[in-house]
Amino acid sequence: MAEISFEEINKVYPNGFQAIHNLSLDIADKEFLVLVGPSGCGKSTALRMIAGLEEITSGKLRIGDRVVNDVEPKQRDIAMVFQNYALYPHMTVEQNIGFSLRLSKVPKAEIKDRVAEAARILELTEQLDKRPNQLSGGQRQRVAMGRAIVREPSAFLMDEPLSNLDAKLRVQMRAEIARLQHDLEVTTVYVTHDQVEAMTMGDRVAVLKDGYLQQVDTPQNLYDRPENVFVAAFIGSPSMNLFEGRIDGSAVWIGDHQIGLPHVVFDRRPGLQDYDGLSVIVGVRPEDLEDAALVPDAEATVSSTVNLVEALGSEIIVHFNLSAAPVDAGDPDAVEEISADANAVGRFDPRSRAAVDQPIDIAVEVASLHFFDMETRLSIWD
C-alpha cells in the first residue's frame, strides 16, 4: 500500500517539448485518483513517469516513502493497464496473467492459485486456455486487469483502459473497476479524457491542461466550485455556457440581457463586489437553464430563438443563440457539442414545447451563475 506524490515535477521530452509543468500532487493511500484533461495535456506522460517508463526531468516522485526517480519500473511495485491492453499475443490468458509471477520466480503451485483467484474475480475462469486473439474486447480488458491484480502491487496505473470498448461495455467495466479498486484497496491512478468516467470513478479528480495542473478535488467540488474557466467548462456535459458580461451594481449584463443578482450571489462570492462596472466572464450550466414556460416564478429570463432540439427522453437539449459574446474556455472537445449558429445550450424538462425556429424565454437559475475574472480566468470567490 502506498501514497504517491509528485513534488514540483517537470517533464521535458528530448525534442525540447515540455509536457508537464511544475506538477505537485499528493495521492493518498487507497485513493482512486483520476487524471483527466483533453488530448495531449500530458496525462499519459504523468502516469508513465509514475510507472518509470518516462524519465523525470526535474522534481521528486515518491511512492510510499521512497524517492523513485531513478528506480527501475520493476522495482516500483506498481502494475499498469494499457489503453490497448498490451497482452502478450503468444501466451494464453493464464500465461499472460501469470507472467510477472513467473518472472519473479514465485513457486508454480502458488502461481496457479493466484492466477485462478484473479480469474475467478474477473470471471475469466473459462477463458484461461485461450489466446488474446480469441477473446472479445471486454475479456481482453479483464485479462489486462487480471495481469495487474495478480501481482498485488502497491499501486495500479491505468491509461484509458476503457477507451477501446463500446459504450455499453464501458459503463459496465467502469462500475467493475471501481468496485474492484474499492475491494482491493489499492492506490489507483486512472487516466481518461472522458469527464464522465472521471466524475463517476474518482475519489478525487485532477484536471490537467497543456501540462499544467488546473485543479484537484472531489468530483462534486469540481462541479460546484471550479477554480477557473477551463475546469468549469471541462467538467459537466454539455459544457457550461460562457459569455462576456459586465457587473452593473446588483445586476449583470450579458450582451443585451440584464440579469438581477440577488444577495445570495454576493454572499457566496464576496469578491464580486470589487468588479462593479468591470467586465467578467459569466458562466451558466445547461442544467441551470429551463424553459421559462415551466418556471412560473423565474428570477430572471432571457429571450432567444431555438436553433436545435435534441430529445433524449428524460430531458431535451436545446441549442439557442444569445446576443452576447461567447468565451472560449480552451477545451477542444467543447466546440463539437454545440451546433453551428448557436452559442448556448440548455437542458430542459421534456415537457418543454421548445421547437426549432420558435422564440423562447429561458429561465436562469441566478444563484448558480459562475463568475470569472476576465484576465486571470480564475473564479471570483473572496
Next chain:
Amino acid sequence: MKAAKSRHRATTRIATSHNKAAMLLASRYLLLCIFAAFFLFPIVFMVVSSLKPDDQLLRDTSSLRAFIPYGDISLDNYKGVFDRVPAGRFILNSIAISSLTVGLGLIVNSMAGFALSRVRFRGQKVLLSLIIATLILPLEAIAIPLLMVVTELPAISVGDGLEITRGWLNTYHVQILPFVANALSIFLFAQYFGSIPKELDEAALIDGASWFQIYRKVAIPLSGPAFATVAILTFLPIWNGYLWPLLVVQQEDIRPVMLGVAYFFQLNVAWGEIMAYLTLITIPVLLMFLAFQRAFIESVASSGVKG
C-alpha cells in the same frame, strides 16, 4: 408454372456463374502449373539424368526425352560418385557448417537486431545504415582481405598440451565464424522487432522482465517468421559457398559439398555422376526448405500479433 420457370432460369444463371468461377480457377491453376514446371524442369532433368549412363544422357539432351527416365536406368552413377568423392563426408561437413552458421547467426543477429530496434543511443541510425551499407559488398570483393585476416588470427591447438598457433586455415571454424554476423539478417531482425508494439516491452518491463527476458520471452516467440526467413536466407549461400572454402581449405576431410563438384571435371568428365552428386547435395537443401516453410506458415498463422 411461371414460378417454376423463373426458378429454373435462376438455377441456370447460378450454374453459369459457377462455371465461370471454375474456369477462372482452372486457368489460374494452369498458370501456376506452368510456373512450377518452369522451376521444376532443371531439377527433374538433374534427377532423371543421374539415372542414365553418359552416352544415353548426352543423346537425350537434344529432345524432351531428357526429362523421362527410360532406357538403361540404374543407380550406377551413384556408386561412381562415392568412388570419386567422399560424398558422405562432404555432405556431413556442409550440414555441420551450414547449420552451425545459421544457428549461431540466428542468435547473434537477432540479438544485434533487437538491440538496434530497442536501445536508443547516439549514432544508432548511423550504425544501422553502416551495417546495411556493407550489404553492397559482395564476398568476392572482401575475400582476399578476409583471407589475409584469417591467416593471421591466433588459434589454440591441442597437440602435446595446448599451444597457440597462428592462422585459421584448414579448419571448420574458418568456414563458419566469418559468416555468423550478417548484415542482412541484422537488418531483417531489426525491422521485424521494430514492428512489435512497444507497449509489449513496457508491459513486460513493468511485469518485471529484464531486457534479455523481453528479448527471450516476448520478442523471439513473436518473431517466428523473421527467424524462418533469416534461416533460409543464410543457409543457402553457405551451402552453395565455393570461393571461400576453395581459398581456406586444402585438407580433404573438412571440405564442403561444392568443392566436391570440381572433382568431376578432373580427367574425364562423367556427366551422369555429376548429376548424381548434384542430386545428393540438393536433397538436404530441399528438406531444409520444406522444414522451414512449414515453420514459416505456422508462425505467421499462430502469432496473431494484431491481438
